[in-house]
Amino acid sequence: MSDFIYSPPDTPLSILYADDHIAVADKPAGLLSVPGRGADRADCLIHRLRTPYPDILLVHRLDLDTSGVMIFARTKTAQAFLGQQFEQRLTKKIYLARLWGEVADDTGRVDLPLVVDWPNRPRQHVNFESGKPSITDWRVLKRGAGETRMRLMPLTGRSHQLRVHMAAIGHVILGDPLYASGPAADHPRLMLHADSLKIRHPQTEAAMTFAAPCPF
Numbered sequence: 001m002s003d004f005i006y007s008p009p010d011t012p013l014s015i016l017y018a019d020d021h022i023a024v025a026d027k028p029a030g031l032l033s034v035p036g037r038g039a040d041r042a043d044c045l046i047h048r049l050r051t052p053y054p055d056i057l058l059v060h061r062l063d064l065d066t067s068g069v070m071i072f073a074r075t076k077t078a079q080a081f082l083g084q085q086f087e088q089r090l091t092k093k094i095y096l097a098r099l100w101g102e103v104a105d106d107t108g109r110v111d112l113p114l115v116v117d118w119p120n121r122p123r124q125h126v127n128f129e130s131g132k133p134s135i136t137d138w139r140v141l142k143r144g145a146g147e148t149r150m151r152l153m154p155l156t157g158r159s160h161q162l163r164v165h166m167a168a169i170g171h172v173i174l175g176d177p178l179y180a181s182g183p184a185a186d187h188p189r190l191m192l193h194a195d196s197l198k199i200r201h202p203q204t205e206a207a208m209t210f211a212a213p214c215p216f
Helices: 045-049 076-089 163-168
Strands: 015-018 022-027 067-073 092-100 107-111 114-116 124-126 135-144 147-155 192-200 208-210
Touching: 045 067, 067 076, 076 114, 076 192, 092 163, 107 163, 107 208, 114 163, 124 163, 135 163, 135 208, 147 163
Parallel strands: 067 192
Antiparallel strands: 015 022, 022 067, 092 147, 092 192, 107 135, 114 124, 135 147, 192 208
């Protein structure tokens, strides 16, 4: 990853929803959620959102290569309320992915603890001694041409969770720059998209679901 050159997409900001308490955006693949180290990695989704919403506050993140729904808070109270929902696993997150190979079963669960692979950061790996509990439910949507379209439902929110879990069951996500190799890596982007997110609104506590169209 030392030769990585950050080249964020020059795409218009896509706001899915906004009110006085929250803002929801569709993050494009290739754009950081928050600033990285160095001036060359200052461009990110939260920075772009500060133009229309100067009060924007971070709640969660998506990987650089992942696209889709991200929710932000506009007050400290909303940030704390939403943060608790993520910590207590009260949100419902659905991702769409294209995987290498044709998955045999129709549904399943991956329950494998994950931890950072220190010598190979930012990679994560399965570790039964020091890994944190990590659970992903999955459902096949379509098979064919040597790949599988899958709906992924993480019950926990570990770094790279979906990417490592799919690799662990022998079906890496197509285009993954960290975990795929050979033909599986030969795609224009990581084929992983945060399709929808269900939360309770920090003011009304009403259940709300936000969705972003899948670009692949």
